[in-house]
Amino acid sequence: MRQGADTGAAVIVIGGGVTGLSAAWWLAREGIDVLVLEAGVIGWGASGRNGGGCSHHHSPLFLEEQRLWPQLDALLGYPTEFQPNRIRIALDERQFQLYRRALENGEHQGFRSEVLDAKQIRELVPYAPEAPYGGYFYHFGGHANPHRTVQAYAWALQDHGARLLQHTAVVDIRLQAGRATHVCTNAGEFACDQLVIAAGAATAPLAARIGVHVPLASARAEMIVTEPLAPMRIGGVDGNGLYGRQTLRGNLAYGGGPHEWVEYEDSQRIRAHSTVLQGSIARRLCQLFPKVAHARVIRSWAGFIENTPDGRPILERLSDPQNVTIATLSSVGFGLSPASGRAIRDLVLEGTCRFADLSTVRLARFAHLEADWQARQGWLPVSA
Amino acid sequence: MSLSGENGYAPDPASVAGKAPPIHAQTDLLVIGAGPAGIAAALAAAEHGVQVTLVDEHPVPLRTMGEEVPLHFGGRMAASLANRNAVLESVLQSHPQLAEASDAGIDVRLGTAVWGLFPQRPTTQWLTGHVAGLADEEQAYLLRFKQVIVAAGRRDMGLAFEGWQLPGVMGASAAYQLACTYEGLQARTAVLLGSSDEALLIGNALQDAGVQIAAIVEQADAAVGATHLLERLSSRGARLFTSHVVQQALGDADGVAAVRLARVDADGRRVAEQFVSLDCDALLLGVAAIPAIELLEASGCAVRFESARGGHVPALDAAQRTSIPFIYAVGDCAGIWSRKSQATAIAAREGVIAGRAAVRALGAPIAPSPADAPVVPDTPARDIAAERVAWVRAAVLHAPSDQMICQCEEVSAAEILTLRPPRYLGWGKDLGRHGSAVSAPPGPHPDVVKRLTRAGMGACQGRRCREQITALLALGAGCALDALPLATYRVPVRPLRLDQLAGLPEVPAMAEHWDSWFGMASQWVPFWRAAGEYTAAARSSNEPVASE
Numbered sequence: 001m002r003q004g005a006d007t008g009a010a011v012i013v014i015g016g017g018v019t020g021l022s023a024a025w026w027l028a029r030e031g032i033d034v035l036v037l038e039a040g041v042i043g044w045g046a047s048g049r050n051g052g053g054c055s056h057h058h059s060p061l062f063l064e065e066q067r068l069w070p071q072l073d074a075l076l077g078y079p080t081e082f083q084p085n086r087i088r089i090a091l092d093e094r095q096f097q098l099y100r101r102a103l104e105n106g107e108h109q110g111f112r113s114e115v116l117d118a119k120q121i122r123e124l125v126p127y128a129p130e131a132p133y134g135g136y137f138y139h140f141g142g143h144a145n146p147h148r149t150v151q152a153y154a155w156a157l158q159d160h161g162a163r164l165l166q167h168t169a170v171v172d173i174r175l176q177a178g179r180a181t182h183v184c185t186n187a188g189e190f191a192c193d194q195l196v197i198a199a200g201a202a203t204a205p206l207a208a209r210i211g212v213h214v215p216l217a218s219a220r221a222e223m224i225v226t227e228p229l230a231p232m233r234i235g236g237v238d239g240n241g242l243y244g245r246q247t248l249r250g251n252l253a254y255g256g257g258p259h260e261w262v263e264y265e266d267s268q269r270i271r272a273h274s275t276v277l278q279g280s281i282a283r284r285l286c287q288l289f290p291k292v293a294h295a296r297v298i299r300s301w302a303g304f305i306e307n308t309p310d311g312r313p314i315l316e317r318l319s320d321p322q323n324v325t326i327a328t329l330s331s332v333g334f335g336l337s338p339a340s341g342r343a344i345r346d347l348v349l350e351g352t353c354r355f356a357d358l359s360t361v362r363l364a365r366f367a368h369l370e371a372d373w374q375a376r377q378g379w380l381p382v383s384a
Numbered sequence: 385m386s387l388s389g390e391n392g393y394a395p396d397p398a399s400v401a402g403k404a405p406p407i408h409a410q411t412d413l414l415v416i417g418a419g420p421a422g423i424a425a426a427l428a429a430a431e432h433g434v435q436v437t438l439v440d441e442h443p444v445p446l447r448t449m450g451e452e453v454p455l456h457f458g459g460r461m462a463a464s465l466a467n468r469n470a471v472l473e474s475v476l477q478s479h480p481q482l483a484e485a486s487d488a489g490i491d492v493r494l495g496t497a498v499w500g501l502f503p504q505r506p507t508t509q510w511l512t513g514h515v516a517g518l519a520d521e522e523q524a525y526l527l528r529f530k531q532v533i534v535a536a537g538r539r540d541m542g543l544a545f546e547g548w549q550l551p552g553v554m555g556a557s558a559a560y561q562l563a564c565t566y567e568g569l570q571a572r573t574a575v576l577l578g579s580s581d582e583a584l585l586i587g588n589a590l591q592d593a594g595v596q597i598a599a600i601v602e603q604a605d606a607a608v609g610a611t612h613l614l615e616r617l618s619s620r621g622a623r624l625f626t627s628h629v630v631q632q633a634l635g636d637a638d639g640v641a642a643v644r645l646a647r648v649d650a651d652g653r654r655v656a657e658q659f660v661s662l663d664c665d666a667l668l669l670g671v672a673a674i675p676a677i678e679l680l681e682a683s684g685c686a687v688r689f690e691s692a693r694g695g696h697v698p699a700l701d702a703a704q705r706t707s708i709p710f711i712y713a714v715g716d717c718a719g720i721w722s723r724k725s726q727a728t729a730i731a732a733r734e735g736v737i738a739g740r741a742a743v744r745a746l747g748a749p750i751a752p753s754p755a756d757a758p759v760v761p762d763t764p765a766r767d768i769a770a771e772r773v774a775w776v777r778a779a780v781l782h783a784p785s786d787q788m789i790c791q792c793e794e795v796s797a798a799e800i801l802t803l804r805p806p807r808y809l810g811w812g813k814d815l816g817r818h819g820s821a822v823s824a825p826p827g828p829h830p831d832v833v834k835r836l837t838r839a840g841m842g843a844c845q846g847r848r849c850r851e852q853i854t855a856l857l858a859l860g861a862g863c864a865l866d867a868l869p870l871a872t873y874r875v876p877v878r879p880l881r882l883d884q885l886a887g888l889p890e891v892p893a894m895a896e897h898w899d900s901w902f903g904m905a906s907q908w909v910p911f912w913r914a915a916g917e918y919t920a921a922a923r924s925s926n927e928p929v930a931s932e
Binding site: 041220272276307331378 | 391393394395396397398399400401403405451500502505506507508509510511515517524526682683684793805806808809811829831832835836838841842843845872874875876879880881882883885886887888890894897898899901902904906907908909910911912914916917918919920921923928929930931932
């Protein structure tokens, strides 16, 4: 078989989403020879199709996520539009109770939050209702611009000498003596010492090529975007069942609501389209920000998202083949990407993560997963 | 519809299964656009007893026109347009066949825009049938359909120059609509940019409607349109300026008051100190007529660049059917070429073909007839992709100063070419040196450029800058315009008020699970309490879940 443009790299990362790009950047910063292979265009999957939130207090990567985001622009040398802090507004008692958990989880890890009453909410969030039930000011987390962040990683890794090939689809991975030695693509073959598979939903079929079963299912979710409005002092405001933010430009970008399970093959051949769900998102956004109910919705988007059976990431250096690291963040990957990339760097170079306990995100927890887990969980496409 | 529970397991309660919105109105055939093609399609189908709904967005609310939607109206709406009843009367008069359509039993809805088509197909299977999102001035609502024929017409390619944000700089088609459909164009003397047949036809129609066409401006060294159309305008006083572009639009309190033209050489560079100034109160952008494909592209129809059809158009079969078999395209949105622009009969023939094909698809047998003979576009006489690039090169790239391409987001040509982050980020440096990161052969991806610079992301939904940006990127990358991918379109394809969209009805089940993301308790359990092994059987359910 034809060799690739270059013969290979010390580390090949399959997948040009935030996780793979961040991993490649962390490796390249240390002078490691890295090659990223992206089947399409970088950030075209879930990395470019999310609300931009950076507040994942349930994750073992949370502390590192919080530590890195405020300095990420400086580290990368390019803007991510990161903005710190988050306000969450509850319109009823149930939401108020649900949103309390972020306060508790934050507190458990040393982060401060405040409970907000209606008056405080009105002062902080000019578009909020007159009489919201209550809310929280989390002095952690925040939000960033996913597209800008994807590109920042891509530029930064190239600044450090790493290479990125787009429109380069992996068709096979070759094994030799218990190691992945070559990645075969539509643009030739690339040799590698270490391999990272961070390819979103495609992680499952790619892992299957080397005999590793990664249980994943894909779903479609939607968001809407309004015309720009006068920026609120804190743009990281959500709640009422929605996630999202007011962008620095002033657009309201919000999503939420039910997802649609899709066949992996369909998600590869059909672009993710938004549907009439945008009416239900708009309804809740009007409730959250009734004072801008006249704002125009000017676009929407949809994206395909991969999920593991329990919704938790898989972040693991395999034992067989022992030079392969598998990474899926299971539908919550964007905000964690500065930390997940660093964790992958550790796994690749040192075999273990130095800064976080990854024992709860190992593949082994699915050892006794039922073959029909998708059916049992109802995670199947709606049939016509 | 059946849910995924036939295996004995319930569908995921946090998913869309079983939550499709109630839809109270339905039709067999939806026809979008009541121009010659749309009306012909509706009548051809109604003739065979099919239930037809024909919608047209005219009259467009004045406020929407002010937002440069659906066309670049340039603020030249006459005061008379504030009288909605009078406007409706004008629209009816300009579409004499609408009365015929109503008499034929067609449900005609004017002032109704279609902001989205939502086919029920893999990945969007939760809907109950194919659904269209409609909106009139007051409310948005859903209409179920079996077949849809899109006859959405055309819009105008924008072109930046000094002063192009002034009132009075407007699309040629926009001027035509205001003058001929609304009888309310506020302009007396216009200068027309572009000399294609499409531009010259509009120039003549406007002249007939009482607007003096003072000049025709063409960047090439000869007019590109038909001599008889040009002569008809010249004989009534229009001067032709070939090898010229706009140097500047000069304004006063009422917008454009004059235009200054500059001579350009064969490479589109300005020849020093050769200017012509003309008085006018409208500058008509007629450099390219663009098929209005947004609804089709956003719904998933395959689109490709076809020179013979005037640019990006849906891929069509002989029956005007797109890649989604129950969606058809007819009229200008299916392709623009000279003969078709000159004779509405061709658009009408397309309408009849699609109308008859839709009737067959609905199960009514119709015997084949000569009316089914496919419409084939003429071989293009010119390279329209190169022509559009030449306009942008001469008018924008070689302008004496950096031009504002995207008026909504205030992004200039240089900012687009260097991928500079938007100004509100206060990020001084150019980032263009890494163009390779966004480029994959053959050149930069317009969608990526859009996301990084925000050009085309504004309230007019890119209507005024989309084609210019692509031409600029082609120039920057040194590749052909038609080699670059098309930036995607998104619903709603018309700006839609949040509270209008919010008024769409829901089923009660839709209210559940908004705070749970995928509804999995295990996903959000903090890592210090996470369980070990996981099986679907032992998963926890029915507990409150909050996502983060």
